[in-house]
Amino acid sequence: MKLNKLYVMRDIGGETIIVPTGNVIENFNGLISTNEVAAFIWRHIEECETPDDMVKTVMGEYEGDAQVIEKEVLEFLETLRKVGMIAY
Amino acid sequence: MDPISHLNPIEREVCNRADLRHIPVAGNIELLPLCNMSCKMCFARMSREEMECYAPMKDWQEWVAIAKQFVKAGTLFLLLTGGEPFLYPGIEPLYQELRKLGLIVSINSNGTMIDEKIADFLAKDPPRRVNITLYGASDATYAALCGNPQGFTQVMRGVNLLRERNISVKFNCSLTPYNIHDLEEICNTAVRLQIPIEVGYYMFPPVRANNRKNVQYRLSAAEAAKARFRYEQIRDGEQFKDRVRFSLESYRNYFQTQDYKKGYSCRSGNSVFWINFDGTMSACSFTTDCQVDVFKEGFEIAWNKIQGHVENSCMPVQCHQCKKRLFCGICAAAAIAETGRIDKVPEYYCELTEHYIELLEEYERGMNDEAE
Incomplete structure (x- = not known):
């Protein structure tokens, strides 16, 4: 999977924020605040070839119901893909 | 800035x-x-x-x-x-x-x-x-x-x-x-x-x-006070009258409840x-x-x-105690730029704020006369 490099991840005092830059600002000129899991996913996007790889990566890091994790991770990735923040 | x-x-x-x-x-x-x-x-x-x-x-x-x-x-x-x-x-x-x-x-x-x-x-x-x-x-x-x-x-x-x-x-x-x-x-x-x-x-x-x-x-401090007053009149339009009443009421009832703290404001x-x-x-x-x-x-x-x-x-202790601080824009930079010291009261700002309060009070008297 590939990150859209026009979205820059920033660590501001322990808080992870995603800053849109370049022409993506035409559609979204704000900040994206992430929770811990979303920041973890963003950091590992390019290490994972497929969404299923990401599900495994998240499961390796966080405890929880496997079905819930799978559903939520896949939904989150699909949302990021739809808005052009990642590609796969 | x-x-x-x-x-x-x-x-x-x-x-x-x-x-x-x-x-x-x-x-x-x-x-x-x-x-x-x-x-x-x-x-x-x-x-x-x-x-x-x-x-x-x-x-x-x-x-x-x-x-x-x-x-x-x-x-x-x-x-x-x-x-x-x-x-x-x-x-x-x-x-x-x-x-x-x-x-x-x-x-x-x-x-x-x-x-x-x-x-x-x-x-x-x-x-x-x-x-x-x-x-x-x-x-x-x-x-x-x-x-x-x-x-x-x-x-x-x-x-x-x-x-x-x-x-x-x-x-x-x-x-x-x-x-x-x-x-x-x-x-x-x-x-x-x-x-x-x-x-x-x-x-x-x-x-x-x-x-x-x-x-x-x-x-001058007096001109700056007039400029502030006039700008706020333009900016607030119809709400200016309420703003004047509210501001002066807050001012008259104000007393400092917070302890003095070091640092810039x-x-x-x-x-x-x-x-x-x-x-x-x-x-x-x-x-x-x-x-x-x-x-x-x-x-x-x-x-x-x-x-x-x-x-x-340490910003000026007198400013911390001053009632006019409600209307005053004093900051560390103003103290230093006006006086060369952070702990000294910038008189220009005092004068500006005093003139501004006078203008508010004059306006209030005008409103009261009109009401009578």
Whole structure:
């Protein structure tokens, strides 16, 4: 999977924020605040070839119901893909 | 100079957290002291000869190297200012690199140099905002105050070019004896163009040796109080009467309940920094009490020195106890710029505030007479 490099991840005092830059600002000129899991996913996007790889990566890091994790991770990735923040 | 105005809720939360933890979330860089205009009251401007005698400009690669350091320390918001930033030789590559670092960049400009080329360049990766200082509402005022007889026309052209490209614009206006007569028309211009405006009635005395004499071109304290009163009347319209009643009631019932605390009363040196064109870093452009060469010391050391100094600074105790503080804009920079000391009461501000309160009370008496 590939990150859209026009979205820059920033660590501001322990808080992870995603800053849109370049022409993506035409559609979204704000900040994206992430929770811990979303920041973890963003950091590992390019290490994972497929969404299923990401599900495994998240499961390796966080405890929880496997079905819930799978559903939520896949939904989150699909949302990021739809808005052009990642590609796969 | 506050690089973090008009925040959305997420940004406000980030900044509030930065305040608590002393993270330098926002910074200002004065790229150069050169300007294509020569405003009478300017605190920053140097001629090329003056600048070259004083210090050379840093090139854009040097600024990027510093930016990488402050980004690592947590800076998110950056204001590029001057002089006139669009005169800076490396403005385009610098801006592009700053954006790649994930900085949210705003630019202060006088607006007169913004042509198609600059507007197109900005439109590729729009800044958070271009803050344009509106010095008047006619070319005649620009001629008298800024030495630029086409100034107003040029600014309006620049504003239109930015707006056509959906680039956010805000007006700032500093009132002086040379543009006070344009106040209504300046405000009307902002309303007509639907551009937010911030009008400054107080002007810091210049702290740089070459500009100190320019203090003569600011409004007297009484004139500044009148300018404040008039601007608030224009801004608040029908609500002005209620505002006067509420303000005076709050003032009459006010008493200080908080203990005196050390430190500056604003974000400067707490979560905001300033860097002069020569690399001198301080809490704010007017606070000369702690300055560190950021290129020599590195950002982290410079920030720690400045933040530590600010934390232990003592603003005037009399101001903490003063009832007029409700209407007074005193800050560390005003104390230092007016008196040379942070712990000394800036009398100009006292006088300004006293006149302003008198104007409110006079207006209130008028309202009461009308009601009877």
